[in-house]
Structures are given as C-alpha cells and as structure tokens.
Amino acid sequence: MSTYECNTCGATLYLHFHLHRDAIPPPCVLPYLLLKPSRPRREEEPCLLYHLPSELIIKILKEVVQTQKNPITTLLLLAQVNHSFAREVHGASELWADAFKYARSVSQRYIVSQLAGGRLLPYSSRHRLEEVIPYIHRFGEITFDSIWGIEEWIELLNTKDPESLYSLKTTPHVKILTLQAKLRSLTAAGPTRLNNPGELRILRLESGFGRGATADTFKELLSRCPLLSELRIADFSRYAMKDDAYCWQEILKPLSNSGLRELCLEHFDGKFALEAAGHEALHFPYLHTLATRSALIVNAPQLLHADVSPQDFYDWSIMAPHLSNVHHLEITMRNCNHHTPSEPFSETHGGDLTFPHLGALKCRSTVDSNLLRFLGATTFLAEPTLDLLVQIPSSLHNVHDPDAAFHSHNLFAVNTFKARSHIGTLKDLSAIIAQSSSPGAKISLGPDDMLGGETSFVYSIVNEEAHPLVPGTQRPRFKDVRLRMSLDSSWSADPDRHDYARQGFPATPIYALSAFAIENATKLRISLHPDLPSNIERSERGWGIDSNQRAQVGAWTSPDALAAPDTFDFELLCDTLSALSNVLDLEIDIDRSTEVCGVGLLKAVIAKHTKELKKLELGESVAVTCAQLKTITFIALETGVAYRDAFVEQVKDFATARSRLAKRGLCAIPRVSTSQQFCTCRMSDRDKTSVAGLRLLGMDISIPERHDHRQCCT
Structure with missing residues (x-):
C-alpha cells in the first residue's frame, strides 16, 4: 500500500495495487494520483486508471464529472478485465460504454483509449465492440495498443454500411490514429482500408506497414488521407523494401508529392536501399520536395551498414543540398562503424555547408569524426538550438581524428x-x-x-x-x-x-x-x-x-x-x-x-x-x-x-541529539554508562548509519570496545 497526499486539500489517499471494487478515492486527488502507486504523478503525465474493475472506473469517472475541479486533459484507460470477471458481470459492455461516455465528458479535446493486453472485451468481442465504439469514435486521438482482435476493430471502424454509426466515415473528429499492436499484416486490414477518415492528420504505424506494402499502397494511403501531415512508420525497410527491393524510390516518390510536413521513417536500413537503387539512393531525391516544408524529421539509425562503404554512406555533404530549406532536422545514427575518411574533410564536401532556415537540430548519434566535422563545418545562419545526445559504445575508447575538434567552433x-x-x-x-x-x-x-x-x-x-x-x-x-x-x-x-x-x-x-x-x-x-x-x-x-x-x-x-x-x-x-x-x-x-x-x-x-x-x-x-x-x-x-x-539541526551534546532523533522516529540511540559513548551491539543498520552521520555533523562520538550490556540499551 502506498500513501499519497492531495496537493490541494491535503486529503490522504491509500491506494492498493488492487483497489476494492467498492472503494472510492476522494475526488480531489483524482487529477493527481490516478496512476500506478509506485510514484506520484508528474504534471506532464496523464491520469491513469490501472488494473481497476470497470465498475470502479465508472464510479471514479462519475465523481470526476460531478466535481470538475481539475479536468483531465488526457485519460489512459489501461483496464485489464480478466476472463472470470467478464463472465460474472452481466452487461460488461454497457458498463464500459458508460465509462467512455463519462470519460468523453471529462475532456473533449484529448482522450487516448489505450487498451492493454487484449482483456478489455473478452469473448464475443464483435458484439461488445459495436456497443462501445459509438463512444470511442468521438475521441480526438485514438491509440490501439496490443488489442486482441485488432482486425475486428479496424473492420468496424471501416465498415461500409451507410447506416452504421461506428464508421470513421461519419466521424471527422479523429485526427490522430496510432496503431501499436503487433500485427501479422496490415495490408489485409490496415490503414489503407480506412473509409475516408475525415480529418485524419497524424498516422503512426508503430509496428510497420505490412510486408506487402508497395508504391500503390502509399498512393492509396495518401489518397484516403488527403489532410495527412505527419507520417511515422517504424521498421520501414523491413516491411516496405524486403520483398520489393526494386521499388525503393517508387515507394517514396508519392510521399515527395504529398502535403506531408513531417516524415519519420524509423529503422531506415541503408543496406536495402543500396541493394535496391545503388548509389543513387545516397542522394535522397525524395527530399527535394519534403525539404521545402516547414518541418522535417529524418530518422536514419542504420544508414551505415557493415558491408557498405562508410566513406560513401557517412558523407553528410551529400544530404546538404536536399536539406537546405529544412527548419527542423533530427539525425539518428546508431550501430554505425567508426571510420575516418581517407581524404581531408574539406575535399570531401567541397566547402562549408549552409542551412539558412534551420531552427532546431537534434543529433542522436554515436561519436564519429564525420558527424563532428559536419556540425563544426556547417554554417547555421538561423543560429539553431542544438540538442546533442551522444551514445559512446564500450568498444570505442578514443576518437582517432584529432583534427575534428577544430570544427566545433560553430557549436x-x-x-x-x-x-x-x-x-x-x-x-x-x-x-x-x-x-x-x-x-x-x-x-x-x-x-x-x-x-x-x-x-x-x-x-x-x-x-x-x-x-x-x-x-x-x-x-x-x-x-x-x-x-x-x-x-x-x-x-x-x-x-x-x-x-x-x-x-x-x-x-x-x-x-x-x-x-x-x-x-x-x-x-x-x-x-x-x-x-x-x-x-x-x-x-x-x-x-x-x-x-x-x-x-x-x-x-x-x-x-x-x-x-x-x-x-x-x-x-x-x-x-x-x-x-x-x-x-x-x-x-x-x-x-x-x-x-x-x-x-x-x-x-x-x-x-x-x-x-x-x-x-x-x-x-x-x-x-x-x-x-x-x-x-x-x-x-x-x-x-x-x-x-x-x-x-535535524547540528547539535553537540548527546542528550539533545538523542532526544531529537527519537522524537522524529529516525533512530533511538541507546544510552551507555560513559558520556557520549554509543553501544552498537543492538543497533539496526539504519541506527549505525545515523551514528556515522552524527560524526559528520561534528559530534565527538566514541564507541567502547568492551562494555556491560546490562548498563546500556536501557
């Protein structure tokens, strides 16, 4: 059991890992303390209902709605209703429908329903989903996280029934859709089947795009999401290029002609790019159009592969012409080889690089001389804010290029x-x-x-x-x-x-x-x-x-x-x-x-x-x-x-020290026959440490080697 105190009224909340179903915490502490009892909530974190029965969540949400003292901006429902509870409670879907209804009334703007473990609606999932979706689809941001039966969710959200109330076709409120579930395939029932998702602006595919993705897949996605401004695809190369290596540039070409303002291709493996398009891939032709947007995020953690020439792949000057108008640049380089090019850096890139509009540069990289050269020899006319997160592998004990330090004058x-x-x-x-x-x-x-x-x-x-x-x-x-x-x-x-x-x-x-x-x-x-x-x-x-x-x-x-x-x-x-x-x-x-x-x-x-x-x-x-x-x-x-x-103030006499420590319950130092002597034979580890601390505070403490226990610890 953990104890927390409300920042507003001082009420105390005793929160077990498994709250009793009938327990209702004080409403005033809800905006602060609805999360795992391992630590208090920070201001920027959302409220979290964790491992609670649905009935209790509904009661809590009703209390929040009635008080409305501190509205919740983001509510994460991580409810794991076990199978036995679902069978015992009749009308579980109605309870959850009420919970979502109250959650929507708490915060209309940002509510994330993050349903963990596939335990939200066990058994007869389709019937219960049909009852819950009318309340979910009004949220502005939806996150699907490891939901059991994700295909059924997508099918319901994309139903072509014109009379359906559950289709995203009739819900223009959803602007952010995140799919974090590990799916077998997203091509059979994936984002390309979205039935006119309205004002969908952000699409995050945290588990990839599906192994069968082609250039037509991207075209269909962009055509169905005309207002899409941010696209984040994880494991891009693994799903998009492994089976269709020849169409690497064809896949990215539709993106260059779209209205995307932010593009994040995580785990972008240069090995497949090289196999697909040869050295032409190094020029990043798709960045010509994307670079004109106001923001661009480039994540390329594995551009340098073991069987690729590091001099060719790790030449930042090749990227510069295509990034000249970028306002926001994020460079991620992990698992890179650490080689120094044979030619001098000035001969490699032919002069300083210029980023006239760059306002923010984030470099998350291992230490590499070429990266430092790039940062030092680049002219940032807009004086960007640099965020450097440097990961130094244990195998790297020294940077072998001492000349690179001269190029850090621009940082x-x-x-x-x-x-x-x-x-x-x-x-x-x-x-x-x-x-x-x-x-x-x-x-x-x-x-x-x-x-x-x-x-x-x-x-x-x-x-x-x-x-x-x-x-x-x-x-x-x-x-x-x-x-x-x-x-x-x-x-x-x-x-x-x-x-x-x-x-x-x-x-x-x-x-x-x-x-x-x-x-x-x-x-x-x-x-x-x-x-x-x-x-x-x-x-x-x-x-x-x-x-x-x-x-x-x-x-x-x-x-x-x-x-x-x-x-x-x-x-x-x-x-x-x-x-x-x-x-x-x-x-x-x-x-x-x-x-x-x-x-x-x-x-x-x-x-x-x-x-x-x-x-x-x-x-x-x-x-x-x-x-x-x-x-x-x-x-x-x-x-x-x-x-x-x-x-504890600094004290110099034993009586005052012992009295103050004992009153505060820190440690009760036993008495000894000799003044200012302590017996440690029966002390706990904390007491012994406190005695050592008293020495640091200036007290002259001595512990006799031999003494009569009958005269101490009384």
Whole structure:
C-alpha cells in the first residue's frame, strides 16, 4: 500500500495495487494520483486508471464529472478485465460504454483509449465492440495498443454500411490514429482500408506497414488521407523494401508529392536501399520536395551498414543540398562503424555547408569524426538550438581524428548535451563542451554502468593536458546539471582513480565536476546508486566489468559491508554541495539506499552544506518547496512510507541529539554508562548509519570496545 497526499486539500489517499471494487478515492486527488502507486504523478503525465474493475472506473469517472475541479486533459484507460470477471458481470459492455461516455465528458479535446493486453472485451468481442465504439469514435486521438482482435476493430471502424454509426466515415473528429499492436499484416486490414477518415492528420504505424506494402499502397494511403501531415512508420525497410527491393524510390516518390510536413521513417536500413537503387539512393531525391516544408524529421539509425562503404554512406555533404530549406532536422545514427575518411574533410564536401532556415537540430548519434566535422563545418545562419545526445559504445575508447575538434567552433548554441560515456579519452566531445558557453544550457553526464565509468569522461574535460587542441578555453556555464553517479565507497573500483589523484585532481568524480567550475548551476540532479546486490546481477549480465572487479564489488556489497557505517559516503555529497553553493533546485535520487543512509541524516547533511536551497526533492517524491529547508517530505521508495519532520539541526551534546532523533522516529540511540559513548551491539543498520552521520555533523562520538550490556540499551 502506498500513501499519497492531495496537493490541494491535503486529503490522504491509500491506494492498493488492487483497489476494492467498492472503494472510492476522494475526488480531489483524482487529477493527481490516478496512476500506478509506485510514484506520484508528474504534471506532464496523464491520469491513469490501472488494473481497476470497470465498475470502479465508472464510479471514479462519475465523481470526476460531478466535481470538475481539475479536468483531465488526457485519460489512459489501461483496464485489464480478466476472463472470470467478464463472465460474472452481466452487461460488461454497457458498463464500459458508460465509462467512455463519462470519460468523453471529462475532456473533449484529448482522450487516448489505450487498451492493454487484449482483456478489455473478452469473448464475443464483435458484439461488445459495436456497443462501445459509438463512444470511442468521438475521441480526438485514438491509440490501439496490443488489442486482441485488432482486425475486428479496424473492420468496424471501416465498415461500409451507410447506416452504421461506428464508421470513421461519419466521424471527422479523429485526427490522430496510432496503431501499436503487433500485427501479422496490415495490408489485409490496415490503414489503407480506412473509409475516408475525415480529418485524419497524424498516422503512426508503430509496428510497420505490412510486408506487402508497395508504391500503390502509399498512393492509396495518401489518397484516403488527403489532410495527412505527419507520417511515422517504424521498421520501414523491413516491411516496405524486403520483398520489393526494386521499388525503393517508387515507394517514396508519392510521399515527395504529398502535403506531408513531417516524415519519420524509423529503422531506415541503408543496406536495402543500396541493394535496391545503388548509389543513387545516397542522394535522397525524395527530399527535394519534403525539404521545402516547414518541418522535417529524418530518422536514419542504420544508414551505415557493415558491408557498405562508410566513406560513401557517412558523407553528410551529400544530404546538404536536399536539406537546405529544412527548419527542423533530427539525425539518428546508431550501430554505425567508426571510420575516418581517407581524404581531408574539406575535399570531401567541397566547402562549408549552409542551412539558412534551420531552427532546431537534434543529433542522436554515436561519436564519429564525420558527424563532428559536419556540425563544426556547417554554417547555421538561423543560429539553431542544438540538442546533442551522444551514445559512446564500450568498444570505442578514443576518437582517432584529432583534427575534428577544430570544427566545433560553430557549436555556440548547444542547449542540451547528454553523454553516456564509457571509460575512454574523448577529445572531440570534450572540445564541444569546452567551447560551448551558451548560458542556461543543460548537461547530463553518466554511464549505464555503476562503477565510475563516467569519471574518465569528466577528467578528460577537466584536464587540459588531455586537450592540447583547446588550451585555455572558456569553461561552460551550464545551469542545469544532471549526474548519474555512485556516491559510495565502491567508487574505488575505478582502476584509474589513483592515476587521477596523481595528476592533481580530486579522487572523486562528483568533486571533479565542482573543479570543472559549473559554479553557475542552479539546478542539480544527482542519482545516488549504492552498489547493492541487485546491481551486481545487472553487472554480470554484461555491464563491462571484468572478473577481478566483479569479485571486488561482490566483497564490497556483502551484507556486512552494507551494515558498515561508511557504506554511504556522505563526504562526497558534502563536497559537492559546498562547492555548488548557488544551487537552488536540488534533486537526489536515492534509489534503494533509504534503508542504508537514514532519512534524517541525509536531511541534516544537506541542511548544513547548502545556503540558498529553495527546493529539494529526494527520490521520486513530489517536489516540495522548502522555506529555508524547514520542512522536507521524503518517500521511501521501498516501503512507501512518508516521513515528514523538521530537519535535524547540528547539535553537540548527546542528550539533545538523542532526544531529537527519537522524537522524529529516525533512530533511538541507546544510552551507555560513559558520556557520549554509543553501544552498537543492538543497533539496526539504519541506527549505525545515523551514528556515522552524527560524526559528520561534528559530534565527538566514541564507541567502547568492551562494555556491560546490562548498563546500556536501557
């Protein structure tokens, strides 16, 4: 059971994973808390009814309709009615019809019916669908997600019966249609059979287009959807070109003459394109017309294939003439080979590239010299906002082209930079960050592994000796810093830790960023991940840890190690908070360490080492605005128990410390015969950690090695 509190009236909602059918939560909390009880709802997320019986959903929706205090903008109905319940309850379809009716009255604008698992209308699905569809077809956005019997849905929506009330022919309200179900074939009963879908503007085929798709399929689709402005097709090459390789350009030709403003072809495999049309495919002839639209999204994650010349396929200059008028460009390159062309870059593309109208550029790519060359040698007359999400594979330990760093001088408008780096010296990325001085920018650093792999990336930026190409460059002024760090004693697993210390840098990655002078940061988000045994299991599944390191980590994360007072290294956090004194918004993801670190102790440490902190968020609790850190709300992720208390002030006498801690239920430290001595023989792990925290707060605490238990713990 989880406990939540309403942001408006303070009412408390106790939400089980399986609510009782007769339970009605307070209406005031519905716009906030109708979702999985694992975490509270964020503002941008829709309300979610999860694993609830249909009768309860109807009651809840009726309450929402009656109150109308906070209308729901988007409602996701993820109802999984099991078969036994469907057989027991008569008139289940009528109940659902009422539920959809109330849902439509709550929000007329955007309602998504996302029906999971195929359990919504089991048995006699067609009869029940006919009763429910009159209420569904009025929604402005429909998402079909893994619905059992999707063909029947499409058949009903596309019925040619002129007297039918269920056909999309008579429903011009649907503007967004998303098909996420994994279908055997979409050609037999797919979007091309839409019977004049009215004002359909966006069509997303998340599971492809069907294996039998041809150029005529696209023509028919566009003819039936004349107002279609956005088309997103996943696994495009797999379905559209595998069986008809010769018609690669023929398939895309109708798109170039249509009114599409956004085209997204996910998993666009260059291998099939090359086999189909040879090197002519490299010129992207269909982009001539699409490039004149106001927005264009190009997703090409696999343009470079193993058996394709990387020099030919990874030449960005070939794309430039066809993208000159693009306003929005998104480039996705994954699983690419990392080669450097033999010719100099200037000879390859013949000069700078010009994008006079480009306003936004998103690059989601692995590190490649040619990509950096393209970004650096391109002239962006409109000064676009750059979002760089760089994925660095573990096999890439160095970018072999040092000359590429010289081309990063144009990256003056980097707005968001995210790097998930493994151990390695990454001079090119370091040069980008070092030369990016856009005020208010965001930086997100952190690897997928937990053992300090991000430290090499940090130090490669800090250490100017590692960057002879950019000596004395201006340090960035990032405002929003997000770090994924391991702030515990197991960070010493990094084999390069001592090497960094010998170079004169601090021996902790978090303080290295402080030395990197992100002194202007006002938002700091840190993910603290103590190396619990669960992480070791993930490490053994291929997180790049060798056998020696794994053995060492296994010893550090033993139950005895977790019980030790210094398991959670608070000094690292103190160093960070004291160095980043301007942080106003602090978010610390404690993950599963609440039982180890102690709630009140962490509050005390933060209170001592921060001055101007205005908002503090711990774990995944709702962000609480603190008046000079007087009140903090913390929700333990494992237990779901909410702690609310004033922060623990620094105290120097044992009596006051023991009294305040005991009143707040943080830990009851037992008495000992000697003043200011603690007996740990009967302490819990949390109590031991709290004792260690009191030492950090300045108390001189000693624990006698030998004592009489009859004189303590009383």
